[in-house]
Amino acid sequence: MTISEIKVRVEDIFRGYEDDGEDGIFAYNGKLTIRPPYQREFIYNLKEQEAVIHTILKGFPLNIMYWILTKGTVKKDNENHIMISDDAEFEVLDGQQRTLSVMKFLSHKLQIHWDGKAYYKDSLPDDLYSKLMNYEFMIYICEGTTSEKLDWFEIVNVAGEELTAQELRNSVYTGPWLSDAKLHFSKSSCAAKGLSEKYITGAPLRQELLEKALIGICELKGYKEIKEYMADHVSCEDADELWQYFQNVIHWVETIFPLYYPDMKGRNWCHLYNKYHTNSYNSNVMKNEVKRLHEDDEIQEYKGIYEYLLSKDEDPFAARLLNLRTFSEKDKTSAYSKQGGICAICKRPFSYAEMAGDHIKPWSKGGLTTPENCQMLCKECNSKKSDMY
Numbered sequence: 001m002t003i004s005e006i007k008v009r010v011e012d013i014f015r016g017y018e019d020d021g022e023d024g025i026f027a028y029n030g031k032l033t034i035r036p037p038y039q040r041e042f043i044y045n046l047k048e049q050e051a052v053i054h055t056i057l058k059g060f061p062l063n064i065m066y067w068i069l070t071k072g073t074v075k076k077d078n079e080n081h082i083m084i085s086d087d088a089e090f091e092v093l094d095g096q097q098r099t100l101s102v103m104k105f106l107s108h109k110l111q112i113h114w115d116g117k118a119y120y121k122d123s124l125p126d127d128l129y130s131k132l133m134n135y136e137f138m139i140y141i142c143e144g145t146t147s148e149k150l151d152w153f154e155i156v157n158v159a160g161e162e163l164t165a166q167e168l169r170n171s172v173y174t175g176p177w178l179s180d181a182k183l184h185f186s187k188s189s190c191a192a193k194g195l196s197e198k199y200i201t202g203a204p205l206r207q208e209l210l211e212k213a214l215i216g217i218c219e220l221k222g223y224k225e226i227k228e229y230m231a232d233h234v235s236c237e238d239a240d241e242l243w244q245y246f247q248n249v250i251h252w253v254e255t256i257f258p259l260y261y262p263d264m265k266g267r268n269w270c271h272l273y274n275k276y277h278t279n280s281y282n283s284n285v286m287k288n289e290v291k292r293l294h295e296d297d298e299i300q301e302y303k304g305i306y307e308y309l310l311s312k313d314e315d316p317f318a319a320r321l322l323n324l325r326t327f328s329e330k331d332k333t334s335a336y337s338k339q340g341g342i343c344a345i346c347k348r349p350f351s352y353a354e355m356a357g358d359h360i361k362p363w364s365k366g367g368l369t370t371p372e373n374c375q376m377l378c379k380e381c382n383s384k385k386s387d388m389y
C-alpha cells in the first residue's frame with residue numbers, strides 16, 4: 001500500500017461543493033465524496049463546528065485527514081512532486097466532520113463568533129476570509145488492495161473520527177453490490193426499515209441495519225467475518241441474496257408468531273431464524289403459547305418467550321431464558337428451619353449456604369413461587385433434578 005501526503009487549499013475543496021442530502025455530499029470539482037450516499041447525518045454540534053473554523057482562523061493545524069483513492073492514480077515525479085491523474089476520485093475516510101464544518105460555513109449554513117461578534121461567511125473581514133480560503137488541509141491519500149486498506153483503516157480509526165465498523169467496511173468494498181445493498185438497507189426510508197421496523201432495531205444511516213443483516217447471513221453461510229462476505233460479493237451485480245435473506249427472516253417471524261407484541265422488537269431474529277427455521281412449528285399453537293406465557297406472573301423476562309418456545313423441545317433448560325421467579329431469603333430460611341437443615345431428597349444435613357430453594361411442583365407443571373411450594377435441596381440434588389423448571 002502507498003500513502004502520499006498532499007496539501008489542498010480550502011478554496012479548491014469548496015469548488016463544486018454539493019450537498020445532496022441522502023444522495024451524498026461532494027466537493028473538489030466533483031472529485032471528492034465527502035459523504036457517500038445513504039450514510040449517517042452530520043453529527044458535530046454547533047460548538048464543535050465553530051471550533052474547527054476557529055482553529056483555521058487562528059492558523060493552527062488541523063489533524064491530518066485521510067482520503068481513499070477510488071479511481072485514477074497518484075504518483076510522484078522525479079522531483080518528488082505529487083502527480084494526481086485527471087480522472088482521480090477520492091472519498092473522505094477520516095476528516096468528514098471537519099471538512100463538513102468548513103463547507104457549511106462557506107455555504108452560509110453556519111454562524112461563528114469571533115472577538116465578540118457573530119459572523120456569517122459574507123460578513124467576515126477580508127483578511128480572515130482569505131486566511132480561511134487559503135488554509136491548507138493536510139491529507140494522506142491511500143492506495144492499495146481492499147484488505148490492506150481495511151486493516152490499516154481499522155488502526156487509524158482508533159485515533160480518528162467516529163466511523164462505525166460497517167462504515168469503514170463500506171468505504172473499502174465499494175462497487176455494484178454495495179450500491180444495491182445500500183438502496184435496500186441504508187436509506188432512512190429504505191425497504192428494509194419498513195419491513196423490519198417492528199422487529200429489528202438499528203439506524204439505516206448509521207449502517208446498523210445493513211450490519212445486522214450481514215451478521216445474520218454470515219452466520220448462516222459460515223463466514224467468520226463480515227469483511228469476508230463483502231470481499232466475496234464486492235463485484236456482484238446486486239445484493240439480492242442478502243435482501244432475500246433478510247425478507248425471509250422477517251416473513252418467518254411473522255408466520256411463526258402471527259400475533260405481534262412490542263417485546264418482539266430487538267430480539268436477535270436473524271440468529272433465531274438461522275438456528276430454528278428448518279424446524280416446523282404450528283403457528284396456532286405458538287400464538288396461544290405466547291399469550292399464555294405473557295399472562296404468567298412467574299415469568300420475569302417476557303422477551304425470552306420467543307426463543308424459549310422455539311427451543312424448548314430440544315433444550316431441557318430453555319426456561320432459563322424466562323428468568324423465572326426464585327424464592328426469597330425469607331421463604332428459604334423458613335423451609336430450612338422446617339426441614340431442620342436436612343436435604344429433602346438425600347436426607348443429609350447441610351448448612352444453609354450449601355443449599356438452594358427448589359419448587360416442589362415445578363413451573364412447567366403449574367407450580368408457583370409461594371412458601372408452600374418451597375423446599376431446600378443440597379446443590380448436588382438440586383442440579384440432578386430432571387424437572388428443574
Ligand SMILES: [Zn+2]
Pocket residue numbers: 343344345346347348377378379380381382
Ligand atoms: Zn441432597
